Amino acid sequence: MLMTVQDFETAARTRLDPVHADFIAGGAGDEITVRANEEAFRRLRLLPRVLRGNTERALDITVLGSRARTPILLSPTAFHKLLVEEGELATARAATAAGAIMIVSMASTVAVEDIAEATRGAGEGGDPAPLWFQLYLQPDLEFTRSLVRRATDAGCTALVVTVDSPVRGAHERDVRNGFLDLPDGLRCEHMVDPREGGRVRPIAMSAEITWTHIDWLRGITSLPILLKGALHPEDARLAVRHGVDGLLLSNHGGRQLDTVPATVELLPEIHAAVAGRIPIVLDGGVRRGTDVVKALALGASAVGIGRPVMWALAEGGEKGVRRLLELLREELDQALALCGAAGVQDLTPDLVRAPVWPPADASAALPGGVVS
Numbered sequence: 155m156l157m158t159v160q161d162f163e164t165a166a167r168t169r170l171d172p173v174h175a176d177f178i179a180g181g182a183g184d185e186i187t188v189r190a191n192e193e194a195f196r197r198l199r200l201l202p203r204v205l206r207g208n209t210e211r212a213l214d215i216t217v218l219g220s221r222a223r224t225p226i227l228l229s230p231t232a233f234h235k236l237l238v239e240e241g242e243l244a245t246a247r248a249a250t251a252a253g254a255i256m257i258v259s260m261a262s263t264v265a266v267e268d269i270a271e272a273t274r275g276a277g278e279g280g281d282p283a284p285l286w287f288q289l290y291l292q293p294d295l296e297f298t299r300s301l302v303r304r305a306t307d308a309g310c311t312a313l314v315v316t317v318d319s320p321v322r323g324a325h326e327r328d329v330r331n332g333f334l335d336l337p338d339g340l341r342c343e344h345m346v347d348p349r350e351g352g353r354v355r356p357i358a359m360s361a362e363i364t365w366t367h368i369d370w371l372r373g374i375t376s377l378p379i380l381l382k383g384a385l386h387p388e389d390a391r392l393a394v395r396h397g398v399d400g401l402l403l404s405n406h407g408g409r410q411l412d413t414v415p416a417t418v419e420l421l422p423e424i425h426a427a428v429a430g431r432i433p434i435v436l437d438g439g440v441r442r443g444t445d446v447v448k449a450l451a452l453g454a455s456a457v458g459i460g461r462p463v464m465w466a467l468a469e470g471g472e473k474g475v476r477r478l479l480e481l482l483r484e485e486l487d488q489a490l491a492l493c494g495a496a497g498v499q500d501l502t503p504d505l506v507r508a509p510v511w512p513p514a515d516a517s518a519a520l521p522g523g524v525v526s
């Protein structure tokens with residue numbers, strides 16, 4: 155029975171090629187950050203309010219003009235056709251059924267136009283859930299401009315620019331497994347270049363990209379721009395100065411620079427740096443409704459999930475992802491109820507505790523004055 159995100163992973167692993175399971179689970183280097191993301195959520199404690207009389211909870215959000223029925227969005231993940239034949243079409247239908255924002259990866263195996271088409275009429279009242287588009291800025295600016303135009307024309311309502319990848323992280327599992335390219339028959343649909351007779355370009359992860367490129371992007375689009383992967387508070391402040399509309403606080407699920415901090419640990423500092431001027435979405439290690447509550451209480455406007463969607467897609471295609479999103483919604487609603495909250499807007503930092511035990515002034519009272 156699939157009751158938790160962990161159950162989806164366990165079930166998916168029985169069906170998946172172990173090489174593909176490693177591609178999903180893996181991270182960079184020693185995978186210290188992969189583990190840190192989940193551990194950091196586990197370390198935090200919730201301190202609920204009581205007797206608040208909230209019989210129903212509001213889970214809906216509006217972020218950068220995009221309305222969603224849940225604060226849990228689908229972070230961009232590559233290559234869904236590795237897992238099921240329909241690939242991103244299945245994911246997108248499930249997202250729209252849940253009223254969840256899906257961020258389409260630039261490395262998706264279905265084109266954004268087809269993904270948008272698949273979501274039409276599939277949402278509540280016929281409205282599709284919002285689609286956002288993730289970009290790795292390519293040094294070939296004309297090619298990047300054509301991608302922005304495609305995403306805009308397809309109806310995407312925000313651009314998410316991944317900035318943590320001047321080079322690709324060291325995915326040692328993939329190297330050991332020899333998983334260095336997509337199998338025959340699959341391709342990154344957005345990298346097909348009509349100017350070059352339909353050649354499929356490699357995705358450039360380029361160290362040439364600077365804030366000047368962000369200014370350039372700001373100048374060619376009126377869509378909201380979020381930066382994904384800026385972790386330093388000074389870069390968060392620079393993002394605001396460069397006209398960026400939001401941050402996706404992410405360490406790429408531990409797949410880029412290993413040993414960076416867990417995102418939820420950075421959240422208070424980043425929240426203070428942007429000082430409410432732009433919204434923050436957080437991803438990395440979100441596996442439970444209580445994790446969503448913790449991130450929102452600490453200042454995130456929404457959270458993203460990456461691997462859980464991949465496991466659910468591998469386990470059961472569109473149905474699997476639908477069930478996953480329902481499950482997380484149920485967990486979130488229950489956690490809100492137990493916190494005494496009427497909805498996500500009621501979540502405040504005082505509901506979260508990072509335990510330091512024993513407290514400094516109490517340690518003298520322990521037997522022998524020992525600090526454990």
Ligand SMILES: Cc1cc2nc3c(=O)[nH]c(=O)nc-3n(C[C@H](O)[C@H](O)[C@H](O)COP(=O)(O)O)c2cc1C
Nearest residue numbers: 178229230231232259316406407438439459460461
């Ligand atoms: C298999 C896989 C593929 C990913 N592909 C992309 C991608 O194409 N673009 C991107 O910006 N991030 C990508 N990410 C990172 C996710 O967007 C997200 O930051 C991360 O998965 C969140 O952590 P979580 O997996 O612990 O939820 C990928 C992650 C995984 C696991």
Ligand SMILES: CCCCCCC(=O)C(=O)O
Nearest residue numbers: 231232261322357406409
């Ligand atoms: C060279 C293709 C890279 C696809 C990007 C996928 C990604 O970001 C990941 O973490 O994997």
